[in-house]
Amino acid sequence: MLYNTHMIAGLLATESYLVLTGYELKTENIPEICIAMALTLVFSTMPDADQRQSWAGKRFFPLSLILSILGVAHRGLTHSLLFTLVVWYLLTLTPLSDVLVLSAVIAYASHWFIDMFNVTGIQILYPLQMKFKFGTNIDVDGFGEVLFRNICLGLLALITFIWVKPYITDIGIIENLKFFFRFFSI
Numbered sequence: 001m002l003y004n005t006h007m008i009a010g011l012l013a014t015e016s017y018l019v020l021t022g023y024e025l026k027t028e029n030i031p032e033i034c035i036a037m038a039l040t041l042v043f044s045t046m047p048d049a050d051q052r053q054s055w056a057g058k059r060f061f062p063l064s065l066i067l068s069i070l071g072v073a074h075r076g077l078t079h080s081l082l083f084t085l086v087v088w089y090l091l092t093l094t095p096l097s098d099v100l101v102l103s104a105v106i107a108y109a110s111h112w113f114i115d116m117f118n119v120t121g122i123q124i125l126y127p128l129q130m131k132f133k134f135g136t137n138i139d140v141d142g143f144g145e146v147l148f149r150n151i152c153l154g155l156l157a158l159i160t161f162i163w164v165k166p167y168i169t170d171i172g173i174i175e176n177l178k179f180f181f182r183f184f185s186i
């Protein structure tokens, strides 16, 4: 999948986690929510640092250079459960809160999860070499990916609306919808 698909799917995964765990959209939580979203954009694209010439490869320099020197193959180590656990462990050593650590890990896992919708598949059980995929065989940057990205975008808009709605004063459904469209028209 392309980096923009990964970012949207990552935001959908992180926001779903926050909403489903009852994380409140209170004013004092806004900074942490913003950091969670920023971490999501970074960690949802990071696994593709294993491809030096890709969008992520250029942005995650020198990590991409190190992976290339070590001979790490695309959709191998960085797309595995093992590496996800390493990332999780390293994040727990930082001053980040549990919510932020989990947001980053969920974003990271969302990357290899949606890569399994592609034709190529991923080595999720690396160092085992076998590749896993869902059998949906979506081509990278093809019609299937555009459709997939737009479905994720629609779900992201829906879950954001569900999250934001209780905090809108009871001003009627039309006013709520107006707020919703204004919220996304930036």
Ligand SMILES: [Zn+2]
Pocket: 001, 047, 048, 075, 079, 111, 112, 115
């Ligand atoms: Zn990938």
